[in-house]
Amino acid sequence: MVNAILAHDLIWGMPPEQLPADAPAWVIDSIDAGQPVVVRRALCAAGDIAVGVRGRLREQRFATVMRVDGIQRRVKPEALCHVLIERDLPAVRALDQLRPMLDDCGWVWGVSGSAGFELASGIEALHPQSDLDLILRTPQPVCRSQARELVNLLDAALCPVDMQLQTPFGAVALREWAGSTRKVLLKSAIGACLVDDPWNPQEQAA
Structure with a gap:
């Protein structure tokens, strides 16, 4: 449990090209700025992990997925x-x-x-x-x-x-x-x- 990637972990390394085509501009800006994404609870394909992107505003939250092998850093x-x-x-x-x-x-x-x-x-x-x-x-x-x-x-x-x-x-x-x-x-x-x-x-x- 300690070493597994868990909900609320913050992870770095998501490239902008992994974002879906309909991602809002603020999501792209957040990823381009090198911000971490937060791990979500959701099922996804093998090798992927469910994450959320935060924007500056409270309502700016975007759910997506990230490749596990792209993780560069994780903070629990x-x-x-x-x-x-x-x-x-x-x-x-x-x-x-x-x-x-x-x-x-x-x-x-x-x-x-x-x-x-x-x-x-x-x-x-x-x-x-x-x-x-x-x-x-x-x-x-x-x-x-x-x-x-x-x-x-x-x-x-x-x-x-x-x-x-x-x-x-x-x-x-x-x-x-x-x-x-x-x-x-x-x-x-x-x-x-x-x-x-x-x-x-x-x-x-x-």
Whole structure:
């Protein structure tokens, strides 16, 4: 699991000629500028990997695929936990605030979303209204009471924080798992489905 290419990994090396003919100009500009792409959860042909291209605007997101053998560099979200940036923004302050507590939580965690993109690439992606997006590697089940404790921790942060639990079979929102609803939405490469237990592979196959 650690060495596999996973959703939220940032990768470099996609050539512009691999983009589809209908790619918007901003997508071509982003790739020409040497920006990384982010790995998505989606099925694709052997030798390809599903990725997304980010633009400067929030609505500028483009889904495509990249050849695996073209990858020149990869940065995982957990490699960004202790990367520092000197920008006085709520998401940056929230990350500084949460870092020691997450380090002590007993799970591997990482930074994704706009914060992860900026930490990995040095390209400014955060703004004053940005949320902080985090992931938690959870190969073993997290009980709902533990999830609620984590939500309480995140709710004390200096900006809104979203966390995804990365199970071996997909991802589930921490806040959803901490809630009272019995079934939660599990997102995987084959799509999204409602499950009782995100760590049970038989549910996804059902």
